[in-house]
Each structure stands twice: as C-alpha cells, then as structure tokens.
Amino acid sequence: MPKDTILFERNRVTIKEKSPQSETRATPLDEITGTITVIENDRGKFFRFVPLGLEDVMTDDWALINGGHSIVCDKNDGDSVATSSSPLLKFRFHFNLNDLRSVRRHHMVHGIAHMVFILKDGTTLPAFYFNHGGSKELLQKLAQYLPLEKSTQDTRLYIVKDDLQRENSSQSISAFDQLNLFDNSNDIMKRFQGNDSRRTAIERFSRVTNFLKDTFLGQNELISTTENSDRKFECDATALMESFNGDFRESNNDGFEVIYKVDFKKLPDVARGQPLTVKEWQMSFDKDGRIIDVKKLKERIFRGGLVSNVLRRDVWKFLLNYYPWSSTRDDRIELAKQRKSEYHTMKVQWKSINEQQKQKNNLFRDRGSLIEKDVTRTDRTHEYFQGENNVHVKVLYDILMTYNMYNFDLGYVQGMNDLLSPILVIMDDEVDAFWCFVGLMSRMEQNFHMDQLHIKSQLSNLHTLLQFIDAELAKYLVENNANNMYFFFRWMLICFKREFSFDDVMYLWEVIWTDHICRNFELLICLAILISQKTVIMESKFGCTEILKFFNDLSCNLDLDTCLLSAEKLYIQLATHRDIPTSIAKILGLPTGPNQQYLSTVENATYPRKIYTEQPRGTMNLDNSYFRQESEPSLVPVQHETTEAALNDFLQ
Template identity: 40%
Template sequence: MAEAGVNPVLFEQGGVFIHTTQGDAEDVLLGGKVQLVRKYGSEYIEWNPLHVSDSEPRIEQPDKDWTVVNTVSYRKDNVGAAGESNGKPDAESVVVAHQPTRRSHYSMHCKLNDVKTIRKSKPTLGWSYLVFKLKDNVSMPPLHFHEGGSDKLMAEIKKYVTVATTPTDKRLMVVTPNNCDALTQSFSELQILKETSQTYAHKFFQDPYTATLGGFSKVTNFLKDNLLVNQPYSRPADEYAELMPDMAGLGLTMSLEAEHGYELIMQAKLGPRPEITRSDPVTQEEWKKHIDKEGRITDVPQLMKRIFKGGLSPSIRAEVYKFLLSYYPWDSTTKERTEIKKRKEEEYFVMKAQWRTVTAEQEKRFSKFAENKCIIDKDVVRTDRVHPYYQNDSSSHLEILNDILMTYCQFNFDLGYVQGMSDLLSPILLVMDDEVDAYWCFVGFMDHIGVCVNFDMEQDGMKKQLLDLNKLLQVIDPKLYSYLQAKDCSNLYFVFRWLLIWFKREFTMENILRIWEVMWTGEPCKNFHMLMCLAILDGEAEHMQKEDFGFSDILKHVNDLSCRIDGDVILARAEAIYLQLSEYKELPHVIKEIIGTAPASEENGATTGTESPVSESSIEVLAESEGEQAAEQEQT
C-alpha cells in the first residue's frame, strides 16, 4: 500500500475481486482493493489482496501470457528462470514467474501511461468489471467491483489520461497519455458547437466518435468536453456538430527531419510565385460544342482544363456533374445514357425498398441499421438549414436527403453512415434536384473521387493526408512551418475538417460548388485539395505570426475563417503554388510523389534513403479494436 505523504493515494476502492479458477475447481474469489497511486512521478493502478495466507489458492497459469512481477505488474510469460526477459533483467523488479513470493502472489500494478485499452463489463451483469490491457498487448486479470466504484475509478483515471470510447465497441476504451497540454487547452477554449440542446451537446462530446462522424466510424473519438461554438455568419444554432480529430486516434509523428536525418526544409528558395488569372465559367453554349451528334463528349482533356480554370455556369451543373462524378461515362451516347439512367433508377429503388421494409422488430435486432438511422435523423435536420432549399421543416428535400443517406448505407454496408456525409451530399442534391441523380453523383463523389477514404475506421487516409500536407508545408513555407512547430501546431490537426469534408464548412454554398467542380477535374495535379489547404494557410500566415498566436489562438482563428474566405482567390493561389513547385528542378522526390509529377518509373520503383526523407513508419496506427477475450470468459 502506498504511504501517505510519500506515495499519495489518489483513489481507493474496496470490494474489488479477482476471479480465478484452479483447473477443474470451482471459481475462486480473491478480495482486495484497487488504488490509483502517484509515485515515481507517475500515476499507477494497484490491486492488492486484503488477506494473504498459506491457504489461499495458487494460480497455475500455463496458458496465460502474463506472470506476476514482484507485486507490480503482469508481463508476458516469456521470462527465463533467472528472472530475465529477453536476456535483460527487469529494471524495476525481479520476475518471479510462476513461483512468486508470498507477499506478491496476487498483487499487481501498472503505470497508467502504459495502459493501452480498458474494457468494461456489460451493464446487464450483477457487478461491473474492468480489464486493463497494456501497450505490449498483455491483459491484466479482470477486476470485479462487487461493491461498486468502477465509474468513480474511471472518472479519476480521466484526470490523468485521455480515455476515448471506440465506435464499434462501446465497452472498449482507448487510453492515451495527456502529453499535449496545449491541445487539451485549445479544445477547452475552442468554441465548436453552438447547440440549443444541452442534451445533444452532452451526448455529442460523451461519444463524439459516434455523434460526430457516426463513428468516423469511423474517424475516432473527437472532442471530449461540452464545448459551445460561435458559428460565424449563417451557421444556425443547431445546424450540426464540428468535425475535429482525436489526437490519440491519429497519432502522427511529425518530426520528420530529425527522425530520418534528412533536411526536407530546403535551404534554396523556390522560384517566384506566378500571378494567376481565373477564367469565366464554362457556358451552356461552350458545353454544347463538346457534344457530338450521337451525344458523346469530345475533347475531354481540354474541357477539363477549362472547367478547372473557370468552373461551370449554374445552368449546366446538373448535367455536367453526372460526367464529373462518373454517373455517365464521357464517351457514352445519348441513347446509352438513357439506358444507364433507367438501370440506375431500378437499382436505387431496389436498395431503398430494402431498408424501408425493415420492420420495427427487425430493427431491434439490427443494431447497425438502427444506429445509422438514428444518426442520419439527427444530422439531416441540422444540415444547411439556413439555405432556402432546406429551410422549411416540412420540405421534401429533407426527406430526400434522409432517404439518399439511408440508401447509401444499404449500398455500402461496411462503411454505413458517418457524420460529415450529409455535408457532402447537401450541395449535390441542391444542384441535381433529383433523388436518383443526386444519389449516384454522391456515390461518385465518395467512391470515384475517393472521399470515402476520409471516413475509414482506421483513419489511414486522413493520417496520410496530414503527413503529406506537413511535408508540403515544409517546402512551400519553411518559416510558417518553423513557427507552427514552435507553437506545437506542426501536426496541422487544425486543418482536419478542411480535408475531411473538402472545405464544405469553410466556404459559402456558391463558393463550394465552384471549388468542388474545379477539384473534380483532377487538374492540374494529384492532391490539389492539399494545395488548397496551403493556399488558405498562406493567406493567414502573416497575421498569425504577427499576432504571435499560440496553439489555442490558431485553432480559434481557423474556426473563425468559416464562410469568410474568397473561393476564387484561394483557387488562384493554389494553382500558383502548384506552378511554383512543378517548375523547381530540385524538388524532393517525396513532394513530386504527392503532387503526381514524379516520372512513372520513379513512382513505381523503390527510392533510396536520400531520395525519400519520409517513411510510412512515421504513422502510428490507432490501437486496433479488441475482442471480448478474457473479459467475456470471466463474465460467463
């Protein structure tokens, strides 16, 4: 037991049992108490039996992958007889393996920062239990709270580490050390959600993984506290939640140069940034000139360049979007498109009928369906409600928005619905004004444009984009990069929302339609949306540095940019950045790969260490979901 004044006890709970079995013997309960103790400058979870006697059963554990380590922890059962692990003595204690001392027979503890996940029991059990799993994937025996207190322990634990519930398993919590005080402070200060319903705000931040991105699914646990947002301009009070990442889930390593011993920040300056002039939108007359007598679209590369330079006139968006979003092939004839539309309509209504005919009894036994339906119901009534197209509560457009999202869940069972998708669908439905056409264009946006990777459960797509953006910033603006490093912002988490939903909440509706149609062309390079991020940052860099913004200030400032940015200015600046990069002959290979200017032979072949300063090892993958395993066995 920790001594008061030396090792202060932060929390203590008695009536905590370890359940053990001895071969075919009956279940044995070992009563004890659990403590949260501070010692050695860190917090530890400890469990000690209340009584130690010679009559106590001894746990034989040939099939377990842990052993007792001198009252302090459980380790993998790969130690030698001399008390060494992998040939090295334990720095903290001597391993006793299966012959622990009398004092240490059942006692255990672990450093709180070494905990990887915590699994809690089902609420239907007579008592609660917690299972602590360490970062080396060693699971400690379940601690059963026969006298209660597990919730109080978790509340105390959350004071010292970040605990985030996973989307697919509400009983599994991922633990991350609080090693970024600036981030925690910034989230507390950053106003993210202005909700009239405190209940919704509470639910949102209690489990933002589900409430924010329907589980970003599917992106991770997002913000933790009940933050309120002051949405600028036209954002309504109850429109929708902010999309921001959980740092633990992303887990990026951004110290690229030090890690790889390579100076990515170029000492030589890029050439001057050219002045870019945007063109007028493609008109209906110009569009018709690209349609031959059978209805095929001609000179597609030249047309794509025109759309990139000027966008589209509103009068032809509904027609052209079907090609840009792969609803129709560019080389299809008018007759072929009639057949495609007929087939797509039939396919859509078959999928729609599938979910509409799910009965209430079926829904009770179909948790994924019920979860998707619940989140969509909440999101639809908050999406773009200030726009006239969606303003009326009785509007059929809201119902169509709901039906399309539900049907997409039926189309993409694995992904389902993730909050943020309604942001991507809303402008498309507004333009198409047709349920079937809007649905298939949305599918094209998600699948063919590839935005669905943003909502992947493991977040690999978002991690890679943030890392690539970090590399680009080092080249484009080393001064800004150094400044952000000094402010603990070089991870660029504050642009997460920009990437996630393609700037949907940063621009007005008319601006975002122009930006999207331009980016859908794939011109002038791969990952042009990342250059858009750099263009926005470029416009704010001087102000942020002049005001000496700190971590929280930068996040607030970025949030306040919503709907205050000129889309054409950012498009022109992003194009200028591309030309500035593409014309620099000594551009690092890794940057060429990001923007797609590396020769095909180089892209397909392996690069040497000097050519590529960044490796994929700099991405730390989010702790993978746990199985029921030991906890479920203990339950039964």
C-alpha cells in the same frame, strides 16, 4: 451598470458578411451598418460595434449564437437568459482592449479603408469598412492605450506586444473544444460536472461521435480512465495526443544536408477564367453525343467553374462518374434507366424492414436514428431545405438510408449529409442525386473509414508539404503543438463545405473534381490559406488553441478565387522545382523517376529534376508576400557533409 466614457466614436461603419448557406452571393445581411465606439468605465476600456437598430437593445458583454437565434447572457446574473430572434445580434461585438492581439488596417489611396481585429484567443472579427474615414484615427486612439508595434513583414499589421507566456500544454487540450466539426445547437447550453479540463475536453470531443474519436486514437486504442468517489472521471488526454502526433514524423538525410539557394525568376500570369457557358457545353459533343475533347473541357471547368446550377445538373453527372466521359447519348439514356431501377430496388429493401426486424439489427437501427437526427439540421437556412415538413429533407433521409444499404460495410457516418446536400440541390432528383453522391463517395469514402488512416495521411501530407515550402512556419507549428494540422481536419473531412458560401462550395467542388493540374489540389488550397496567414499567426504568437480558433473564424471570410490562384502558384513553384523530394512528388502525382522531366507551364520549358529518396532539409520559404509577386524559384542544391557524418567517418 458602470457609467461609460466615450473615447472614440465613428458611425456608418459597415461589415460585409457572407452567409454560408445562402444560395446567392448577395443576401439582405451582406452589409451591416453600425457604429464603432471605444468606451471606458471602471472595468476598463472596451471596443464596441453596434448595428443600426440595436442601439436600444440592452445586452451586457457577450452573446452566444444558437442557430437562428441569439442567446444573450448577462454576466452579472448567470441565471438571466433572454432569447431574441434578431439576426443582427450576432454582429454586435464587444471586447476588452486588453484582449486584442493584433489589428490589420488596409488603406487604399482610392478606396474604402477597412480594419480586422484579432483577439488573443484567436477570435477574428469580420472586416470593418470605414465608409466616411476614421480608421487612422481609431488606430491612433488604440496606440494611446496599447503597445502597438508595426510588423516588419507586413506593414498593414500592428501587433500588441506583451510578455505573457502561453501555456502550450493546456492549449493542446482545450483546442478540442474549438473543432466544431458538426453543429449541435443543444450542446451549447449543456452543463458539465467537475472542473477537470482534460475530462471536459474529451467528453466534448466525443460528442462528435465515435468516428471522430477513432480519427485520433485508432480503432483499438483506449484512453485509460479512473473513477473517484464523486463519480467524476479523469481522462488521460496524453494518450490521445501521442496517438495522433505519432503519425507525423520528420525524415532527414543521414550524412548530408541539402542547402538551397533560392533564385526567383518571372512567373507566368496565372488567372481565373470565365465560367463554362451552356453554349460551350452543347458545342462540346459530336453528332453521337460523345464529348470531343475531355481534357480541354476539364481545363475550362477548372479555370472558371460552371455558369449556372442548370448547367451543373448535366456536367456534374460526368464529373461524379454518373456518366462515363466516353459515353454516347444513347449510352446515357440506357444507363439512366438501369440506375433508376437499381436505386428503387435498394430503397425497397430497407423500406420493407419492419419494426421487429429493426430491433434485431442494432447497426441498421442506430444508423437510421443518426441519419434522421442529422438531416433535420442539414442546411436548414438554405431555401431548398427551409420550413417545417420540408419534402427535400425527407428525400435527403431516403438517399442516405439507401446509401447505407448500397455500401453497408461503410454505412452512414456523420458528415455525409453535408456532402449530399449541395448535390441534391443541384440535381433536384432523388435517383440522380443518389448516384452522383455514390460518385462523390468513391472519391472521399476513405475519409470516413473507422481506422482513419487516409485522413491522417492527408494531414501528414499537409505538414510534409509545409516543411518543404516554409520551414519557418512548420517549425513554429511544431513548437506550438500544432504540427498535427488538425485545424484543417474539418476542411479535409467535408471538403471545405463549412468554409465558403453555398455557391462558392459548388464552384470549388467542380474545380477539384476535374483533377486537372495535379492530385490532391485541395492540400495546396489549405497551404495557400495557411501561408497567407503566416505573419498574423507568428507575430501574434498564437498557440494551438488560438490557431484553431483563428481558422474556424475564417469560415465564409475567404475569397475563393484568391485561394485558387494562390494554390496554383504553389503548384507551379513545386512542379518546376528542379530537385523535388520523392515524398513531395508522390503527394502531387508528379514524376518520381531520377531522369524524369516535367513540362513546365512556363514557356514550355523542361527541367531535369533530381528526385531525393529522403526529405531534404532545405525549403522554399514563401511568406504571404509571395502571393503578391510573380516569381518562380529555381533552387540549386548544394551538398555539405554534416559535422556528425564527418566525425563518424573520422572515428572509423
């Protein structure tokens, strides 16, 4: 092993990591303390972070995380693989300084400075907190060996400048490997024959099931393949990319170009509220058990969520249409009896199917096998599903099988297990969980249709909104083959289930389910996060693969309240826009008539709004500094005849 020379060392550095499956926000691994060193040997200069207790654990340069275990591989001996059950191993980091793309240093006058490192492949390391100082010294040390340049857009961001050109064509193919839509711990050790990157990308992509393939290809489209004498397949990935990209077309006005002059005014203070309490909930009913003010109640939930899982057990039944909002206490008692009977009737139907009948029904048999496979690995680190022969895993299976009978045309599609899991945790009752899941699927069923028209449309809507809000970033994504927005695919498919902690997911879902301020609020959450990372993405010169990896690494490293605040500010910017295009208004459910007025939340002001039938070329440019401001755009359209239109008129 090469002899290491220590160039920099600082101990008592901590990582604050939030587990996606933890039921509570404070877990034993929330803070990991260790030592940062910068070392040099004959292979180069390297950054290392070693948690306390792992100083004597011998590993080489990298580790693959497989479920709850760490598979540590020695690069000098590809066949040498050791397995350790230490959960701290995944917090041991080691990278070559030449792989660093950017570093962000947050320094407060009264507070603990922290640094975030982003690698050239888009990998984002967790924030390192320097409890006893040293972040400035580390930055100075890095500047001795790397061409660091401070960002002009964000003074906390330092970019490593280099002249390497990205290969966008290869990135668009290898990006499929980064989707990680559904976990399969066995796949990580699989070997693939052949070196063709296109074939490998498609094969790995197809492991997510035919459902995901149809997302990008369409149900009746095929990827042509040829087979050579070595029985290695060469797949035409171009068809895959063209099929998906073909659904994203930009619309422009013919003859006139709309230019906006942005005039920022004072925005109202947008703040999150306290969670709805049990007492408030109890006082929301009249003497017959009917909710008095549904709109006010939804607004309270939107602002602060619900105070406890016990309260969620009651409120979610309304949010998910188990109970109508207008129902009385007696109505709900009768409805619960009726739905319990209906559920058990459907459950008996599939339970009574014998093995001989299963063999004659391939679709039913295959769905049952897929459900059984998926539930055994659904949130198994959550205490509700932990342990061998867990009864709740069996209930999860029974509910999904019953839903397969209830909605046999749709059946079961991978990802539904992720949506059901939090509902079962809250309800802790098989019948109630089933009917709440039915309510959720009534909102999200289109995400799982085989033609995938809805989810394609939602990703297209994301890009349409981005074109209007931030044309510069939208153009950058186009230039880097990322305008299909499929780095948000998992977020949209299972509604951020993998992006936040278990508690935060439940809070986020109940906020979205209120449908309080607009339609498709989840799109604005995606855009708020995307725009907040604009400087890092563009100045780091991320391509398609790096962007996808970068957003995957944001999982469980996002502050939910900040995301919700930023999304609401985006909505206010759009809703108070005087000249909003029809396409934007329809996405958010805003008035689309030419003489409609929108009642703004800003001092009850009303704005006459011109509605364009085509997407204007002018945009609102909101960089990440926007989210630190309190300002409102008033956009005044000015029409100029384009050169092409003027020339056509002249020639006629």
